[in-house]
Amino acid sequence: MVIKGKPTMNKAELKTLFAKYNDGTATEEERALLEAWYLQYNEKEAYQLNGKSIKAAKAEIFRRLPGNQGQFFNIGIRLAAAAILIGILFTVTMLFFVNRNPGKASQLANDLPPGTNKAVLTLANGRHLNLSDATNGRLYQQQGIKIVKAQSGQVVFDYSGNQATAEQNTITTPNGGQWQIKLPDGSQVWLNAASSLTFPTSFSHGINRIVKLSGEGYFEVAKDAEHPFIVISGDQRVEVLGTHFNISSYADEPSIKTTLLEGRVKVSLLGNVTPMFLKPGEQSVANGHQLDVKPVDTEEALAWRNGYFQFDDETVSSIMRKLSRWYDVDVRYEGNISDEGLNGRVSRNKNISQVIKALEATQTVHFRLEGRRITVMK
Template sequence: MEKKQLKGLFKKYHEGTCTEEEKTLLENWYLQYNEHETGLSTRKIGAVGRRIFRELPGNESSFLRIGVVITLAAVLIGLLISVTVKLIFDDPSKKGIAAVHDISPGSNKAVLTLADGERIDLKKAVNGEIASQGNIRIVKNADGELTYRNGRNMPPGETLFNTISTPNSGQWFVVLPDGTRVWLNNTSSFTYPASFVDQKERVVQLSGEAYFEVAKDKAHPFIVRTSQQEIRVLGTHFNINSFADELSVKTTLLEGSVKVMLSARQVTKILRPGQQSVLSDNNLTIRAVDPQQAVAWKNGYFRFNNETIRGIMRQLARWYDIEVGYEGPVSTEGLNGKVSRYKNISQVLKALEATGTVRFKVAGRRVTVMK
């Protein structure tokens, strides 16, 4: 990128007039910049980056690495994790995380298992009607979207259950026959009736993570069951994180109200918007949170708030389908920030390395975390 073009993009970014394409171009330039090619020194790049970030409307003047106030040096918005006071720029003579080892992000892919056991690869299925059950038509509208139609016409007494399963690095979206909208994250499984007709309750089963926008129906409560708890609602928006490799089950409410009940104990909690229930060691607690953090994955981001490297790497492992190993002690400091889920892993790891708390070595699909 020519120096004149670069300065022009910096100016537009500062003024908030960059197009999405220009933002991506500027961000990609930063990740690969070479001082010799641009004619800008590391010091100048840092100064420009600090000014741009500080003056961008709606953005904080600094990110925090827990316990330390830090100043941004040139990592642009949308790719930040948190940076130390002394931002470490890569020496252009060093290759860092080699592109040859790069790993692409996840995408829309899942398997639909019908009531009779038939399995349909939703990624490969053509758009249009892909199956029928009784009078139910199952339609793939686009890549990543599934809809159930004519669900109210199912013959009485006939309940057929379907399951959508996403692999590592997969996700999917489904509209249930009652109009409920469900976003399924990677490494998750969701089981539900192909029709809710003649059912007093709309009961579904979840393993992993999903975001729900439940269609309102006061006469028929919507119930989500996981291995440890049950969520009961009438019509609301909420997120459930119940991954088996996480230390707790988290239910976060964005709109309406939900009732959270433990499967093993007679304990019930009511959530209000902006609250999250945390189930850990068979104890259920409620806390206030920023609900947008819980649904960042659905909106295309990883968003971290006082998250440790190990916690971050669990998320990356599921989305990039990688194996994670550790060499020596790893920092337990909490990190704050946000990064796109649609970056190649080298870009995400580079942003994490900019915190000064961690380094990475990539070999094939194995990522080793080092101090």
């Protein structure tokens, strides 16, 4: 987590740090310093270090990845490359700056762990299945419907019945929870905290592939040219044949954001007769009856799915809404909090105290944590 100022290092210092980073001898603080420097500098401004810029190093990593023969990467390859390149950035890289700029100390009466994999599945007959407590294997079977919890934790739906109509199931994640599900047509969905997905027990026999999302979900839709996959979230409707995309539609957020990673989707709003078509790397933003499309950094939209928070010029209030959902905390404010945009990346697998320290390194805000209430102070 850093403010807009750039860490200052001369070329000799950068070359030394880069060499130690490559051979694995850099300390945690040295790695944090180099990575923070890279995040703050545009790649075009990167120095040539040991004959190879960081940008060139990233290109080389992409080139060496198996199966990478073209310009586009699937999400697995992109994540692998990011993990190889960034490495320690999945931890709190700004601890180095926290130690250098202690400032006003937080008031922490306790600490809170990050969210985990937990969800509840509500069947059409009203039965509730606590997925986090369930053992691996078959969870439920009736009338051709088989629900299995795989070793990976993913819940898989298999339908082999002959129902003329499909019943509706709902999977719900609480604050501090997330889950992955494989739908009857083979499509996969990852749900973020405080989210729910309602879907039919079967997509066969001419039944439309229509699901309803509240909160945030990442979709990898199985291709079916004859049956479009439709996601309804609030007043928004997203229609696809087979693609990868993310939808954020929390009730406490000012807009619904749909980000496309692969394929093509049609986004439309109730009361707006003109749909928008997204291309990979684009995001639609729905505000009321207004729908706009813009190019975006897809890694930011998928950060939660990949195990970290990424903030690009994001306000404190927006950041705290995300932390509230993931750490299941009630957020209060004291005084006039700056609306300055913050930038940075921090792991979702850290206790909230470490995230707080990273935020305080900006010298913008301070915190008081008591139980599950966190107060944001100037």
